[in-house]
Amino acid sequence: MRAVLVGPPGAGKGTQAQILASELSIPKVSTGDIFRANVSGGTELGNLAKSYMDRGDLVPDEVTNAMVRDRLAEPDAREGFLLDGFPRNVAQAEWLNKTLDDAGRGLDVVLELKVDEEEVVKRLSGRRTCRACGHVQHMAYDPPKRAGVCDVCGGELFQRDDDREETIRHRLDVYREQTEPLVTFYANAGVLVGIEATGTVDEVTGRALAALRARA
Numbered sequence: 001m002r003a004v005l006v007g008p009p010g011a012g013k014g015t016q017a018q019i020l021a022s023e024l025s026i027p028k029v030s031t032g033d034i035f036r037a038n039v040s041g042g043t044e045l046g047n048l049a050k051s052y053m054d055r056g057d058l059v060p061d062e063v064t065n066a067m068v069r070d071r072l073a074e075p076d077a078r079e080g081f082l083l084d085g086f087p088r089n090v091a092q093a094e095w096l097n098k099t100l101d102d103a104g105r106g107l108d109v110v111l112e113l114k115v116d117e118e119e120v121v122k123r124l125s126g127r128r129t130c131r132a133c134g135h136v137q138h139m140a141y142d143p144p145k146r147a148g149v150c151d152v153c154g155g156e157l158f159q160r161d162d163d164r165e166e167t168i169r170h171r172l173d174v175y176r177e178q179t180e181p182l183v184t185f186y187a188n189a190g191v192l193v194g195i196e197a198t199g200t201v202d203e204v205t206g207r208a209l210a211a212l213r214a215r216a
């Protein structure tokens with residue numbers, strides 16, 4: 001299966017992508033995670049991406065597309081993938097269509113996670129991420145058993161730099177202006193399925209798996 005997750009910041013794309021990729025036995029390809037790994041590693045790509053990410057702006061398309069091209073060329077992504085956070089604007093979506101077409105492939109499904117903005121702000125301002133294993137928790141919805149400590153590996157939980165309220169509001173503006181048009185773009189292509197992404201993580205996973213399997 002070749003699938004894309006789309007939805008506002010904090011919709012639960014990363015949370016669901018981790019579970020869905022494992023259930024469907026396909027690799028999760030998260031552009032946000034790849035950028036953050038490069039920022040932590042102090043690479044040239046990370047240094048370039050950091051200023052855009054800290055402001056909540058999109059990293060330029062040519063940089064992002066080249067990174068995705070390299071990742072999708074890896075052997076584990078040949079038979080399928082779940083893209084999380086890419087594409088993020090119509091130009092990236094057109095580039096992806098062309099890249100897949102050139103390889104004789106196409107997208108099977110684009111899953112839209114729908115959540116209202118106030119819920120998104122609550123989710124992002126309470127999000128904490130593990131520095132060691134990347135596990136994501138929430139101070140109210142999935143509180144750590146020990147303050148500041150990851151439930152999965154015991155690593156240190158931290159707040160992402162772009163999860164301050166002012167930056168969250170800007171990311172939502174960027175989503176509305178640049179990413180939301182993808183909903184119409186993919187609906188016109190006949191591959192869009194939307195689900196409500198409120199309720200527990202398990203409830204959302206159930207809806208997502210049903211929607212994806214119906215397109216498999």
Ligand code: AP5
Nearest residue numbers: 009010011012013014015031032053059085088123127138
């Ligand atoms: P990225 O990492 O992709 O950020 P995002 O799209 O803003 O999404 P988030 O990771 O913030 O949220 P999410 O939907 O994954 O939610 P999560 O599962 O964590 O991108 C970051 C930056 O990188 C961008 O701003 C940009 O600069 C750059 N970038 C990335 N891709 C790019 C591209 N293609 N082009 C250019 N630039 C790009 O959940 C959020 C919280 O809610 C967590 O605490 C979680 O525990 C909780 N939660 C999840 N589900 C539920 C639920 N059902 N109920 C209650 N709480 C829940």
